[in-house]
Amino acid sequence: MRRQRICQFLAFLFFFYLIVAAGSLAADQYLLPWFIALDPAASLGTALAARAIFTGMAGGLLVLALTLIFGRVFCGHVCPLGACIDLADHPFGRGKRSLPGLPRVRIFFFVLLFGAACGGLSLLFAFAPLAISTRLLALLGEPVLRLGAAYGVNFLRPLGDHWNWGWLTFAQIRTPFYHLSFSLLILTLAPIVGSLIAPRFWCRALCPAGALFSFAAWRPALKREVSESCIDCGLCRENCPTEAIGKNPRITRHGECITCRKCVGACPVNAIRFSFSAGKPAESPLPDPARRTLLLGGVTLAAGGALLSTSWGSAISAPPLVRPPGARPEPDFLRRCIACGACMAACPTNTLQPSDLNRNWKALLTPLLTPVVGPCRTDCSRCGQVCPTSAILPLAPEEKIWARPGTAHIRRRRCIAWLEERACLVCDEVCPFDAIVLVRVPGISNPVPEVIASRCSGCGYCEHECPVTGERAIVVIPEGAVRLNENRHRQKGIETGLDIRLHADTDAGYPSGEENPSELPPGFTP
DSSP: HHHHHHHHHHHHHHHHHHHHHHHTGGGGGOOHHHHHHHHHHHHHHHHHTTOOTTTTHHHHHHHHHHHHHHHHHHHHHIIIHHHHHHHHHHHHHHOOOTTHHHHHHHHHHHHHHHHHTTTTOOOOOTTTHHHHHHHIIIIIIHHHHHHHHHHHHHHHHHHHHHOOOOHTOOOOOOOOOOOOOOOHHHHHHHHGGGGGTTTTTTHHTOOOHHHHHHHHHHSSSEEEOOOOOOOOOHHHHHTTTOOBOSSTTBBBBBOOOOOOOOHHHHOEEEEEEEEEEEOOOOOSSSSSHHHHHHEEEEHHHHHHHHHHHHHHHHHHHOOOOOHHHHTTHHHHHHHHHOOOHHHHHHHOOOOOOOOTSSSSSSGTTTTTEEEETTOTTOOOHHHHHHHHTSSSOOHHHHTTTTTSSOEEEETTTTTTTHOOOOOOOOHHHOTTOOOEEOOOOOTTSSSSSOOOOOOOOOOOHHHHOOOSSSSSSSSESSOOOOOOOSHHHHHHHHTTOOOOOEEEEEEETTTTSSSOOSSOOTTOOO
């Protein structure tokens, strides 16, 4: 059991490191998308919904194959969400509550989700364990950690001034923030809150990956075995978090066993061990509720899921959204995106924010480009590099500028040059593509900005730096977005008449060559 805790801690620490490092690693060093793709339910469900195969599926299939040998080791030793649930079970899940019907509930959800996926509707964002884990750590855990570190640096900064520690005096910790909606908190924290109902409630009742693992682990090579010295005390059954042990402690439902070895630690006579017993019949005469449920209601639920996808998928329409550069066309994007938040964690300017229920419900928690928070750097394509399902294509920076998410649009009733006839050239100065020009208009004394749509890349520098408070006078709208299923954005842009070229002095993703260190927009001095 101690080894299991160590494995859980190391796997969790490694996963958290991948999330924190996503904003600084080179493209060939990204391991985060491969880790997320280890979830076989997310990989297979996305492949069904998108009707396509992607490279990340290999990891999920490998984990599923290993489950045939080692049982549900992934659930008990590797899954970050399982580690968080075990941590929550410690204070909240101590009272043993017998709920033997939970595997049936889980298989209901599993078949319903995959039936919907077959119809093209992906609901995996709400149930896939590694997608939930990424959101939990990237959108909630990392910002809290960075905020605490920033406060710590500010607290210790006087020591740096006193002892001439320049590294501490000038240390800065970037603290991202996200629009934390109620839906984000509910869908992210629900698995942990489930500990109030029963230990490992989420894993036993709702996890689609757990359902797949239970099928694969029905007769694993690594099994729980009980010797003749067993005294029938029942302590193993009481300590099992998944109720994998029946009334007879010698009988194990291997599809529910996560090999946590709590039964081994609880046994007073050391009668329990886990060993490879290839060739021996699996000692699991207990009826497998998952298999029985699949046989009785699988076809009905799959048909219901397909009906759900066609009725809900077509009945609700929503206005187009501003997606990250490289995002596939919206229907294909929604079929692939599992709303894991990896792209948001990797974004260096924090411009990617989770969508809320005010927009299309199918787009819930998927990434939106929000230039008012930060611009999209011209030299960055990390969001596509870390996407585990290729919902955002991995583009080179020179190709990415042609994959424009939208076009800048001037709201003349908000612009101080148009409305108040005051001189303002901020948007013109910060545009890396010379897509904004100042023109003379009859009746207005000062030059006013106009957008040359064919030059605009939709990066959002103009919106981010606009000095108008509140609702900006220039915003990026999804009109004219270039969204394709293949890496030919430059070719498509040229065919449609675009002329997107970086300004000569643009460097490091910013027009001036460096990030704006002050709160004043370019063109203004203190």
